[in-house]
Amino acid sequence: MTETIYSNLTQLGGQTELPQNPEEAVLERVRNPQADVSYNVRFTAPEFTSLCPMTGQPDFAHLVIDYVPGDWLVESKSLKLFLGSFRNHGAFHEDCTISIARRLVDFLQPRWLRIGGYWYPRGGIPIDVFWQSGAMPTDVWIPDQGVPPYRGRG
Template identity: 45%
Template sequence: MSRSENELEGVTLLGNQNTKYTYDYNPKLLEKFPNKHPENDYMVMLNCPEFTSLCPKTGQPDFADIHINYIPDQSIVESKSLKLYLFSFRNHGDFHEDCVNIIMKDLIALMDPKYIEVEGVFMPRGGISIYPFACYGKPGTVYETRATDRLFASIDRRSHK
């Protein structure tokens, strides 16, 4: 097996012409591949401007722009699998805050990144916009401190005067 084939071992969705879209929450859709530069700190920034889920009480759709930023360690999320995973929330009933935390926890379980943050910019419903922000840094590292700093910076950034 060549090096590039080895690197893509376990990546099954990329290039598949018969993609099946699942609209029920499914974290098993997530795939990863090795980070070729784990010694470097760099940010991977992903955006999903067409995220949808359902209100768990009314069943009405909720629309959001989901921002995912992370510093990888040994693994990187494969973007097509992330897209299919995020689509799987389409019929999932959960509050905005839950969706953002679930996404973050699933990506931590998949990749074990040095640092990750997930922000949901949800469209207003009933005249109220909700922007949940969750972040994580590996315990006992500078990334843990950075996560705390970023959490409070997000509060300051969105605070109402």
Template identity: 50%
Template sequence: MAGRDESTLHDLTLLGNQNTVYDYSYNPNLLESIDNLHQGRDYFVKFNCPEFTSLCPQTGQPDFATIYISFIPDRKLVESKSLKLYLFSFRNHGDFHEDCVNSIMMDLVNLLEPRYIEVWGKFTPRGGLSIDPYCNYGKPGTKFEQMAEQRLFQHDLYPEKVDNR
């Protein structure tokens, strides 16, 4: 199996950078990609971000969530440090939970053009109500378009036991 060499990493500006700047305002330009060396295979890549924060656009109160991102890559993967900094950039961003989750998905679709992606936000309750938006995307004209429809219709048929809120 071929490994990565400098030529596959030359576009990365954040990984290994000791002078990281944290952007506190929503910034999709932080996202960086690397080549998928396993394009001939379908496989999931999953990220869990248990420390996601954003702000309510009306009250300015903080909202906290675990963001789950799962995708089947095509030609590109998201570089994980850039993803962390991107998710961190929501810290002072005022938007509703549904908007944050959809923005994350669409920013990753625009960057990666994945075969399939889903993003699920598990927000902690405020005022006795938690909101858990889910969205997904399958590449049009492929089997992943049908997969997206099936997973959307069935994603919450068996709700998990919630013991962390």
């Protein structure tokens, strides 16, 4: 088999166990063959789950991750497994959202990244968490994340 930019991937194309926690999750990346072009990549995880660190009850969120790649692209199956590893992880909404963003920024070193964590209400209060690595690039089309604020039955 010929060596390619994909040769180092270990999780794609086969059965892979869901990591038990985010620290065990292995993110994988490939060299960006279009690194000379500024463009936006969006991942949407509408069924993200973690646990309340106090009660152990499940918390649910709709995550939207936008990033403008530099030299690296995140491999999507490894991202899916990383996000899934939060299912048994106890942390507040803010910690989960920012931890995901920081790990991706540290690993990928993108030109820019933002995350919107749209958490479903618990105790009657929705908590939305937003973060970005810097000013939004002006040379890339980055659409609105398209998740309306929580309105309940009103």
